[in-house]
Amino acid sequence: MKNLYIILSLCLSFSLMACEKEATIELPEAKPKAVVLSFLCPEEEFITVSVTVSKPLYNQPKSLEFPIVPNAIITITDNLGNDTVIPYHPTRLEYQLAQANYPLFPGRTYTLKVKFDNFEVSGSTTIPATRVPIKVAKGDMQGVDQFGQLQFAFSTKWDDAKGEKNYYRIAIDEKFGFSPWDTNYTLMSDQFQSDDYHDGKEMFSRSEAYDYGEMQNEYYFDIYLLTTDYNYYEFNRRRVNYFGDDPFSEPLPMYSNMAGGLGVIGSFRRTSFPITIKK
Amino acid sequence: MNLKYLFLYLLLFSPFYLFSQTRYTVSGYIKEKGSEELLIGASIAIPSLKTGTVSNNYGFYSITLPEGEYDLLVSYIGYKPKGFKIKLNQNLENNIWLEPGTALQEVVVSAEKQSTKLAEVTRMSVIEIPVQQIKDIPALLGEKDVLKVIQLLPGVQKGGEGNSGIYVRGGGPDQNLIILDDATVYNAFHLFGFFSLFNGDALKSVELTKGGFPARYGGRLSSVIDMSMKEGNKEEFHGEAGIGLIASRLLLEGPIVKGKSSFLISGRRTYLDVLAQPFMPANQKTRYYFYDLNAKANYEINSRNKIYVSGYFGRDKFFLKSKYADQEQQSGINWGNVTGTIRWNHQFAPKLFGNLSIIGSDYQFKLIDESLSNGQKFVLNYGSGIRDFGAKYDVDFRPSTSHSIKAGVNFIYHTFTPSALVVLDEFSGYNNTTKNKLFSWENAVYAEDDIKVGARLRLNPGLRLSHFSAQGKNYLRLEPRFSSSYNLKPDLAIKASYALMNQYIHLLSNTSIGLPTDLWVPTTNRTLPQQSWQLAAGVAKDFLDKGYSVSIEGYYKESANIISYKEGASFFDADPADVNSGNANSWEDKITSGKGWSYGAEFFLQKKIGKLSGWIGYTLSWTTLQFDELNFGKEFYARYDRRHDISVVGIYEIRKETPEHNGLKLSGTWVYGTGQAITLPVAEYSAPAHTPGRGGSFTFGNVYEYTDRNAYRMAPYHRMDIGLQVQRKFKRYERTWEFSVYNLYNRANPFFYYISQPPPNYDTPQLTQVSLFPIIPSISWNIKF
CATH class of the missing domain: 2.170.130.10 (TonB-dependent receptor, plug domain)
Incomplete structure (x- = not known):
């Protein structure tokens, strides 16, 4: 496929004749906004929240750094009125609260309120009640492709919960390392599916993964099936498909459910399935 | 419209009662003298009755009148008008030949259609x-x-x-x-x-x-x-040829059987690839070219039966080829259309003309990626396309000067190939052939009547019943159509129209530039037919003495079930090499449907004859769209929404060609349009995707915050082009040099915008405009023989 991109680029290189100049049209004005990201999961040990501030784009030097805001007051409240404050963790550079102190419950709606300086934002998520299990997961080595990569194929099946709107993320990690204290993971595949037109049916995902590593006797993978709420799904689906400033396709705006700001509060349930593939 | 109203209409407006009077019909074909080319839309007037008709798409005319003697006046812009008497005491077959000429000081256009008032x-x-x-x-x-x-x-x-x-x-x-x-x-x-x-x-x-x-x-x-394509000269062999900067053209036409049968063949090919070849390295070649070919032949079996065969073949090819020590690679994309039509005209009776068309159309897009490395082959072929086979039968029934009835049936069998994939990898032993085909029928039956009610009112009611069948699902839709015209004066009319339309096939495109990767897909169980209705009203005025006409029209149109890719989905996110098509990669999962509204007003002044011809057009319009899954459900302007659009086109014949002087013709266009609607980034922020497991995430870097979709505008577009044709007739041929300048005042019109970080500091984002075509002069040489 990369050749197709090359060819299309060449075709569009009528821009050999093209000239560039600073645009003289009216530019949109923007103010900095609070950006809040938090993904809640009852199966995780901590509730974490990240808080940063966006930067208007034009007429000021660009900085790739978006430092974490350390002085925000963050409260989380469920739909039964239970609330607490999420404190800042200076070494992890995020706001963190152990679920031992404030457990998350499937099916409940949680609202996050964030205040700092002149910013005030809030958003809500309802944690999926169902944690959909993986029914069948398989993996196989396909061989070495023309670029010298090891090629693996995976298939995952699960049953969609009938009568409810469900969103799924299917991810595959490869585990590297040969001892428990020297282990690394790399994301190999990442897919998003909704049960549109498949309500209550068996769902299926097939993916391929490539590995430049040296030939081993065994390869270790973890397949994750995340059952997510719409907020989690839509933000992450768009984020993974975001390619930035492509002049030949419509821009992909990021999803946000944070009133008064940017970012998202979403939630998910996770199941995983380990797979070992032998040479 | 209920069917009972249709029957009522047929009873009320049925022309059959006219048969009780003694009436006769004069009918035949209107042709160009010298070539026998049929003339479409030529006007036949009977001044004494203040009535008349026009020839149809096959040059056929028919007019039914009470018994008597009449003067007929036949006219067609670019030809000498012809008047003659007929004595109508029986049905007459009367072919009419018009001679190209300058009786009205008009531009002579050989065998090309010109309009009536x-x-x-x-x-x-x-x-x-x-x-x-x-x-x-x-x-x-x-x-x-x-x-x-x-x-x-x-x-x-x-x-x-x-x-x-x-x-x-x-x-x-x-x-x-x-x-x-x-x-x-x-x-x-x-x-x-x-x-x-x-x-x-x-x-x-x-x-x-x-x-x-x-x-x-x-x-x-x-x-x-x-x-419509020309038929070809039935009397003499002729040709045209042209050499331009990027392509050359050749047209040949002539008789097969003199007076009865002719052919026409016309071709064009670009040759930049040929010229560039010597400058490319021997082990790496890049080529692009396109060609197209039109061909047509016809045979007049007798005065009542004619057969036409015509076709179009065109293809674009782009490919890269490289060869190194132990590796060969070739990649390319090509796409093209083939169409073919066989038509049989049959005149059943002086008042009844029929045409049967057998039609084929094929559009294919192919992506090829092949390599040979260490003796092992890798092949990836991806294709998509649409192929139609169809037939239609149309009748043209002209029972009287007050009615002109058209009716017909139409059948098309579509074969859609949204994706066809062949992967062969000799090294891994992986083979995969997937061909995803969809079949459907698109059928229709229609009837319409152009009715004159008295001297001033004209009506054109019509009804079309369309049918589409795919995946076991049938859609049957009635489409009422109506046009009317009321003459306040002989040269001034007010007009109104209504049309309900259905569209059963859709084009999936995520770009604004018409890439061949755009996919044609059918209506299915999930993807509903697009539908629109449009209401229009206006005024038309002819200024006969000055040879121009003016029209002003307003319109309002609503569309439903129009489709678009979802945000972030495109042809490219379904990498054909990635055979992981679980549920997520179906094209139907990538699209969303919505609604559209469009309204506006158009002004059009057109002059077709005289030393100065051309037009001025102005459009004031609004177009908005709403999709639940685009722009977060909010209504937005279409990318091509354009508040103001102006075009001025002028062609001026400076002097006619004489034995002493070249003929000179100057032409120019000027266009202005409000800038296209665009979405702009306003701010940047950090938003990494969530890590689903322990292995991190594919995403990194920051994202833009955008304005609402299409909330801003590109700079206005305007441009002037001019051309000068220098004509000269020689004994055996006529040649024309054409000098033209595109974008005369070198306007930098926006092609797209992007965020750059220009020098000297390379750290401050700037919205940068990219323009494509500066001032571009060109020259071409054409001959006719």
């Missing part, structure tokens, strides 16, 4: 474009282009700089029915939209319908571009 036509929102004007209007790199001339008409917007895509009254480029000799052309572009398939040499007539669609047309929401 605007105020005398019932239909509205229709523009006929004289083919000679297409040839006279200056063009980018000298390549004459029908669709780019259509872009200059009011109500029509273009896609982008240099692009041939057309957007009619707020509709998308897939909503235009482009017909060449009854065959649908699916991808009308060469070179990624910079040139269209139609170069004008082989065309006899071009007609654009933007609203008030007659019942004989269907299957698209926004416009019909109906083109």
